[in-house]
Amino acid sequence: MDEIAIGCPYCGETIDILVDSSAGDHEYYEDCSVCCSPILFEVIVDILSGMNVIAKRDDE
Numbered sequence: 001m002d003e004i005a006i007g008c009p010y011c012g013e014t015i016d017i018l019v020d021s022s023a024g025d026h027e028y029y030e031d032c033s034v035c036c037s038p039i040l041f042e043v044i045v046d047i048l049s050g051m052n053v054i055a056k057r058d059d060e
Contacts, residue, residue, distance in 0.1 A: 002051065009057045011035040019043055021051045029058075 001018045008015055013034040024045055029038050042054040 004053060006053060006055050008032040008034060008037070009039060009055050009060075010037040017041070017053075019051065019053055021045055 002021050003016055003018055005014050005016050007013070010032060011034055013032070015033050017030060019041070021043070023043070025043060027040060027042050029040055031038055038058045040056045040058060040060070042056065044052045044054070046052070
């Protein structure tokens with residue numbers, strides 16, 4: 001598990017999340033620990049560039 005800091009797409013606060021990079025490419029929802037809104041996280045694992053995490057609003 002990797003801990004990363006990411007900005008909430010709803011309230012803009014920086015939150016720390018745990019991401020499992022061993023699971024390969026995947027998507028999952030996690031609520032913001034500040035405003036409790038559901039955030040869609042897209043995890044993309046690339047051997048060359050590492051792991052990328054994209055945070056999106058539920059309505060995007």
